[in-house]
Amino acid sequence: MEVNMGRQPDALIPVAMSLCALGLEVIQLGTHGFAPERDEGAVAHLWQLLMVAQLPVIGFFALRWLRRAPAQSATVLAVQAIAWATAAVPVYLLGW
Numbered sequence: 746m747e748v749n750m751g752r753q754p755d756a757l758i759p760v761a762m763s764l765c766a767l768g769l770e771v772i773q774l775g776t777h778g779f780a781p782e783r784d785e786g787a788v789a790h791l792w793q794l795l796m797v798a799q800l801p802v803i804g805f806f807a808l809r810w811l812r813r814a815p816a817q818s819a820t821v822l823a824v825q826a827i828a829w830a831t832a833a834v835p836v837y838l839l840g841w
Contacts, residue, residue, distance in 0.1 A: 748814050755806040756821045759799040763828035766795040770835050781841050789841070796832065799825075 750756045769792050782789075803825055810818035 748810075748817060750810070750814070750817050750821045753806070753810070753821075755802055755809065756825075759803050759806070759825045760828045762795045762799040762802075763825075763832045766792050766832040767835075769795070770832070773841075779839060781839070792832075792836070796829070799829070 769788050773788050803822070806825075807818070807822060810821070
């Protein structure tokens with residue numbers, strides 16, 4: 746069974762959420778610079794929500810597709826993990 750994973754919403758939504766979280770980081774850098782803020786603002790809370798909310802979607806994708814198309818779904822899971830790390834690593838490195 747050949748499935749086009751690029752058309753599956755549960756494959757794309759976590760990547761889109763990670764890209765949105767990365768976009769929030771870019772906006773934060775552009776408006777406030779590298780220094781951490783005294784209090785977590787709306788941007789930090791939105792970032793946290795985006796990062797945590799995609800985990801159930803990733804779990805749903807894994808449960809749904811790993812048995813049906815293991816090679817394709819493993820590739821998608823790797824892309825999702827890379828996108829998640831791309832959004833998480835700058836926060837760690839900048840100490841936000």
